[in-house]
Amino acid sequence: MTMTGMTRILLTALLGVGLSCGIGLAQDAAHATKAAADDTAHGTKVAAKDTAHGTKVAAKDTAHGTKVAAKDTAYGTKSLARHTVHGTKVAAKDTAHGTTVASKDTAHGTKVVAKDTAHDTKVAAKDTAHGTEKVGDKVAGKPAPQP
Secondary structure (H helix, E strand, O other): OHHHHHHHHHHHHHHHHHHHHHHHHHHHHHHHHHHHHHHHHHHHHHHHHHHHHHHHHHHHHHHHHHHHHHHHHHHHHHHHHHHHHHHHHHHHHHHHHHHHHHHHHHHHHHHHHEEEEHHHHHHHHHHHHHHHHHHHHHHHHOOOOOO
16 A cells, blocks of 8 residues: 555545534534524523513502502592581581671661660750750840859
8 A cells, every 4th residue: 555545545534534523513513502492482481471470460460559549539539528518518507607696796786876876966966955045045135044
């Protein structure tokens, strides 16, 4: 055998080993890629399932909170309406009572003022008549009465 023949055999053997190693490496890479894709798909499915569950829980909690808030708002509105009606009735009753009292006081005051005015008018009329009588007596020449 010559060197070239031997070299040819060695090169052929090395090429065969190299190709089979390359094919094995390619198969390993394909298997690793497939495993990674499967893991990614599984992770995506789990994340989607968890997200859907979280969304359902959040929606349920939001609905419950909305119902509770609506119920509390309705109760507060009814309570406020009752208090407003009661306050309005009390205010109307107090206003009516105050008006009645003020009306009675005004009527009484008017009677007192009218009575005092009548008395003062009588006194003034008497004084005017007495003064007129004195002046008339003086004009007529009668002597002034002695006390």
